[in-house]
Amino acid sequence: xxxxxxxxxxxxxxxxxxxxxxxxxxxxxxxxxxxxxxxxxxxxxxxxxxxxxxxxxxxxxxxxxxxxxxxxxxxxxxxxxxxxxxxxxxxxxxxxxxxxxxxxxxxxxxxxxxxxxxxxxxxxxxxxxxxxxxxxxxxxxxxxxxxxxxxxxxxxxxxxxxxxxxxxxxxxxxxxxxxxxxxxxxxxxxxxxxxxxxxxxxxxxxxxxxxxxxxxxxxxxxxx
Amino acid sequence: xxxxxxxxxxxxxxxxxxxxxxxxxxxxxxxxxxxxxxxxxxxxxxxxxxxxxxxxxxxxxxxxxxxxxxxxxxxxxxxxxxxxxxxxxxxxxxxxxxxxxxxxxxxxxxxxxxxxxxxxxxxxxxxxxxxxxxxxxxxxxxxxxxxxxxxxxxxxxxxxxxxxxxxxxxxxxxxxxxxxxxxxxxxxxxxxxxxxxxxxxx
Amino acid sequence: xxxxxxxxxxxxxxxxxxxxxxxxxxxxxxxxxxxxxxxxxxxxxxxxxxxxxxxxxxxxxxxxxxxxxxxxxxxxxxxxxxxxxxxxxxxxxxxxxxxxxxxxxxxxxxxxxxxxxxxxxxxxxxxxxxxxxxxxxxxxxxxxxxxxxxxxxxxxxxxxxxxxxxxxxxxxxxxxxxxxxxxxxxxxxxxxxxxxxxxxxxxxxxxxxxxxxxxxxxxxxxxxxxxxxxxxxxxxxxxxxxxxxxxxxxxxxxxxxxxxxxxxxxxxxxxxxxxxxxxxxxxxxxxxxxxxxxxxxxxxxxxxxxxxxxxxxxxxxxxxxxxxxxxxxxxxxxxxxxxxxxxxxxxxxxxxxxxxxxxxxxxxxxxxxxxxxxxxxxxxxxxxxxxxxx
Numbered sequence: 001x002x003x004x005x006x007x008x009x010x011x012x013x014x015x016x017x018x019x020x021x022x023x024x025x026x027x028x029x030x031x032x033x034x035x036x037x038x039x040x041x042x043x044x045x046x047x048x049x050x051x052x053x054x055x056x057x058x059x060x061x062x063x064x065x066x067x068x069x070x071x072x073x074x075x076x077x078x079x080x081x082x083x084x085x086x087x088x089x090x091x092x093x094x095x096x097x098x099x100x101x102x103x104x105x106x107x108x109x110x111x112x113x114x115x116x117x118x119x120x121x122x123x124x125x126x127x128x129x130x131x132x133x134x135x136x137x138x139x140x141x142x143x144x145x146x147x148x149x150x151x152x153x154x155x156x157x158x159x160x161x162x163x164x165x166x167x168x169x170x171x172x173x174x175x176x177x178x179x180x181x182x183x184x185x186x187x188x189x190x191x192x193x194x195x196x197x198x199x200x201x202x203x204x205x206x207x208x209x210x211x212x213x214x215x216x217x218x219x220x221x222x223x224x
Numbered sequence: 225x226x227x228x229x230x231x232x233x234x235x236x237x238x239x240x241x242x243x244x245x246x247x248x249x250x251x252x253x254x255x256x257x258x259x260x261x262x263x264x265x266x267x268x269x270x271x272x273x274x275x276x277x278x279x280x281x282x283x284x285x286x287x288x289x290x291x292x293x294x295x296x297x298x299x300x301x302x303x304x305x306x307x308x309x310x311x312x313x314x315x316x317x318x319x320x321x322x323x324x325x326x327x328x329x330x331x332x333x334x335x336x337x338x339x340x341x342x343x344x345x346x347x348x349x350x351x352x353x354x355x356x357x358x359x360x361x362x363x364x365x366x367x368x369x370x371x372x373x374x375x376x377x378x379x380x381x382x383x384x385x386x387x388x389x390x391x392x393x394x395x396x397x398x399x400x401x402x403x404x405x406x407x408x409x410x411x412x413x414x415x416x417x418x419x420x421x422x423x424x425x426x
Numbered sequence: 427x428x429x430x431x432x433x434x435x436x437x438x439x440x441x442x443x444x445x446x447x448x449x450x451x452x453x454x455x456x457x458x459x460x461x462x463x464x465x466x467x468x469x470x471x472x473x474x475x476x477x478x479x480x481x482x483x484x485x486x487x488x489x490x491x492x493x494x495x496x497x498x499x500x501x502x503x504x505x506x507x508x509x510x511x512x513x514x515x516x517x518x519x520x521x522x523x524x525x526x527x528x529x530x531x532x533x534x535x536x537x538x539x540x541x542x543x544x545x546x547x548x549x550x551x552x553x554x555x556x557x558x559x560x561x562x563x564x565x566x567x568x569x570x571x572x573x574x575x576x577x578x579x580x581x582x583x584x585x586x587x588x589x590x591x592x593x594x595x596x597x598x599x600x601x602x603x604x605x606x607x608x609x610x611x612x613x614x615x616x617x618x619x620x621x622x623x624x625x626x627x628x629x630x631x632x633x634x635x636x637x638x639x640x641x642x643x644x645x646x647x648x649x650x651x652x653x654x655x656x657x658x659x660x661x662x663x664x665x666x667x668x669x670x671x672x673x674x675x676x677x678x679x680x681x682x683x684x685x686x687x688x689x690x691x692x693x694x695x696x697x698x699x700x701x702x703x704x705x706x707x708x709x710x711x712x713x714x715x716x717x718x719x720x721x722x723x724x725x726x727x728x729x730x731x732x733x734x735x736x737x738x739x740x741x742x743x744x745x746x747x748x749x750x751x752x753x754x755x756x757x758x759x760x761x762x763x764x765x766x767x768x769x770x771x772x773x774x775x776x777x778x779x780x781x782x783x784x785x786x787x788x789x790x791x792x793x794x795x796x797x798x799x800x801x802x803x804x805x806x807x808x809x810x811x812x813x814x815x816x
Contacts (some may be wrong), residue, residue: 002795004796004800008738008739011738011739012735012738014738015737015738016733016734018464018466019460019463019464022463022466022468023463026481030466030467226428226431252510252569256510256566259562275546275547275552276547276548276551276608278548278552279548279551279554280551280555282552282555282556282558283554283555283558285589286555286558286559286562287558287561287562288558289778290562291562291565291588292814293562294565295584296580297815298569298577370764378547378607380547380548380607380608381606410692
C-alpha cells in the first residue's frame with residue numbers, strides 16, 4: 001500500500017532534479033541551449049541577441065541555426081533574376097497551399113503566348129503558416145524556405161503582401177543560409193538533369209538507329 | 225466625532241444601495257447594489273464594536289447569499305433588463321404608509337439611547353454586564369479589567385459560551401434545519417434527471 | 427484628530443502595499459525562471475538594465491511586462507456592461523490588498539499609536555470574510571464580458587472557489603480552537619511560546635488541507651481550470667486586455683501572498699525563528715525587523731512550494747476538482763476538528779503518557795481516514811458493457 005500522496009512526491013522529486021540539474025549539469029538538462037552543431041562548438045558573438053543592424057538581409061539569418069525556417073522564397077540561378085528564375089508559374093503550389101496564401105499569374109508575351117515565368121507571385125505573410133507544402137510539391141525546385149524573420153511592417157494591409165521581386169533570391173544566398181539542404185537540392189537537380197540527358201540521348205540514338213534502319217531498308221528496296 | 229461621520233457615511237451607503245437595489249431594472253445591477261447594502265450594514269455592525277458579526281455578515285451575506293442570488297438569476301432569467309418592466313404598483317401609497325409605520329416602530333426602543341454618541345473605550349464592559357450571563361465569573365466592570373481588549377472573555381468567546389449553554393437547543397435545531405435544507409436541495413437537483421433508460425435493446 | 431488618525435493608518439498600510447507590490451514583481455520573475463528551469467529551459471534573461479545589453483538574469487522583465495500592459499489598448503466588448511467590466515478587476519484587487527493588514531507583521535517603524543488591524547479580536551474571521559469577495563469579482567468578470575464562454579468559465583471558477591472555502595475555514599478553526607482566540611498576533615505569540623502547530627498531527631493535517639485549499643482559492647495550478655490557456659481560452663478574463671488584466675494578475679499574486687501569510691501565521695509560527703523570543707508577552711528580537719524577515723522568508727518558502735507544484739502537477743478536471751473538495755477534503759477536515767478537540771482535552775490533563783498516546787492515536791486516525799477516503803473515491807473500473815454489439 002503506497003504512501004498517501006506518493007505519486008505527487010515522486011513527481012516533485014523529478015522536477016527538483018530537473019531544477020538543480022539545470023544549474024549543475026547543463027548539457028543534459030538544457031538541450032535546446034546546446035550549440036555543439038556549430039563547427040567551432042562555440043557561440044558566435046551575440047548569438048541569440050536580437051540583431052540590431054538592419055543592413056543586409058543576412059543579418060537576421062546568421063543568428064538562427066541552419067535548420068530554421070520561416071517564409072518561402074523563389075530561387076533563381078544567378079545573374080538577372082527574371083532571366084534565370086526557376087519558377088514556371090505552373091500554379092501547383094498555389095493549389096496545394098492549405099491556407100491559400102499564394103497568388104500567381106502567368107506571364108504572356110506580346111503575342112499572348114505563355115512564357116514560363118510568373119508575372120505576379122504574391123504570398124501573404126499574415127496567412128502563411130510555414131508548413132513547407134509548397135516546397136514539397138514544386139516539381140522545379142523553385143520555391144524553398146527562407147529563414148528571414150524580420151517581416152513586420154507598420155502597414156497592416158499592403159505591407160504584409162510580399163511581391164515577386166522581394167521573393168526572388170539567388171541560389172548562392174540559399175547556399176549561404178542552408179548549406180546542407182542547398183547542396184542536397186543541387187545534387188538532386190543534377191542527377192535528374194543527367195537522367196533526363198541520358199534519356200534524351202538514348203531516345204536520339206534510338207531515333208537515329210531507327211532512321212538509319214529505315215534509310216537502309218529504303219536503300220535496299222531501291223536496290224531491288 | 226469620527227464615529228458620527230462614519231455612521232452617516234455608512235448609513236448613506238446602505239440606504240442608497242437598498243434604494244438602487246429595488247429600483248433598478250437590470251436584475252444583476254440590483255443584486256450588486258444589494259451587496260453594497262450588505263457591506264454598509266457590516267460597517268454599521270463594526271461601529272457597534274461587534275466585529276465578529278460584521279465579519280460574519282460579509283462572509284455569509286456577501287460571500288454566500290449574494291453568490292446564491294446571482295446564480296439563481298443567472299440560471300433562470302433573462303437579465304439584460306431591456307424589457308419594459310413596470311416598476312411602480314398601484315398601491316404605492318399604502319406601501320409608503322406601512323413603511324413609515326415600521327420605521328416608527330423600530331425607533332421606539334431606541335429612545336433611551338443618547339444622541340448617537342458612541343461609547344468610549346471603557347463603556348463596552350458596561351454593555352456586557354447588562355447582558356445576563358449565567359456562566360460569567362463577574363469579572364467585568366471591575367478594577368482589574370477596565371479596558372476593552374484585555375478581557376479574558378472577548379465578545380466572540382461570550383457568543384460561543386452562550387451558544388453552548390443557554391442556546392444549545394436553538395443551535396441544534398438550526399443545524400437540523402440546515403441539514404434538511406441541504407438534503408432537500410440535493411434531492412431537488414437529482415430528481416430532474418429521471419432515469420429514462422427503461423428501453424433496453426431486447 | 428483626523429490628520430493624526432490618517433497618519434497612523436498610513437504608517438501601517440502604505441509600506442505594506444509598497445513592500446508587497448515589490449514582492450509581487452519579484453515573484454513573477456522568480457516564477458518564470460523557476461518554471462523554466464524545471465522545464466529544461468532558461469527563463470527570461472535578456473531584459474536587464476535598459477538601453478544596454480546587460481541582461482541581469484532578466485530582472486527587468488517584470489518592469490517590461492508592466493510597461494507593456496499599461497500601453498495596451500483597453501478593449502471592452504460591444505454590448506458588455508462597461509461599469510462592471512471596469513469594476514471587476516478592481517474588486518479582485520482590493521480584497522487581496524486589504525487582507526494583508528491582518529497579518530501580524532510588526533514593522534520596526536510602527537509605534538504604539540499606529541493602527542494595527544491584526545490586533546483585532548476577530549482578525550482571522552475578517553481574513554476569510556474578505557477573501558470571500560474574490561468569488562464575487564470572478565463572477566462579475568465572467569458576466570460583464572458578454573461572452574458565453576467567459577460566463578461559463580466564471581461560473582466554474584466560482585463553484586470551485588466556494589467549494590474550497592469550507593475546508594479552508596475548517597482547518598483554520600482547528601488552530602483557533604487550540605489557541606482560543608481569533609487574534610492573529612495572539613496565535614503567532616502562542617506559537618512562539620510552544621511548538622508550531624504544524625508539528626502536531628492534527629496541525630499538520632490541517633496545514634496540508636489549508637495549503638491545498640489555498641491553491642484552489644487563488645486558482646493556482648493544479649486547480650487553474652478557470653484561467654488555463656488550453657481550456658476555455660482564459661476563462662473569465664478572456665475579454666480583458668492591458669491594465670485590467672494586469673490588475674487581475676496583481677490581485678491573484680497578492681492573494682497568494684495573503685493566504686500564504688495566513689498559513690504562516692496559523693501554522694508555521696509567523697515570525698518565530700532563531701533570534702526571536704517571547705519575553706513577558708512581547709516578542710523581542712535580535713535586531714528590529716527580524717520577525718518580519720522570518721515571516722517573509724516563510725511566505726517565500728510557501729510561494730516556492732506553490733511554484734514547484736505548478737511545475738509538477740497536471741491540471742485537474744472540473745469534476746475531479748469538485749469531487750476532491752466535497753468527498754475528500756471536507757470529511758477529512760471535519761474529522762480533524764473532532765480529533766483536535768479530543769487532543770485539546772487530553773493535553774489539558776498534563777500527563778505526558780496520555781499526550782503521547784493521543785498523538786499516536788490521532789496520527790493513526792488521520793492517516794487511516796485519509797487513506798480510507800482515498801480508496802473510497804477511487805474511480806471504479808468496470809468491464810465494458812456493449813449495448814448493441816454481439
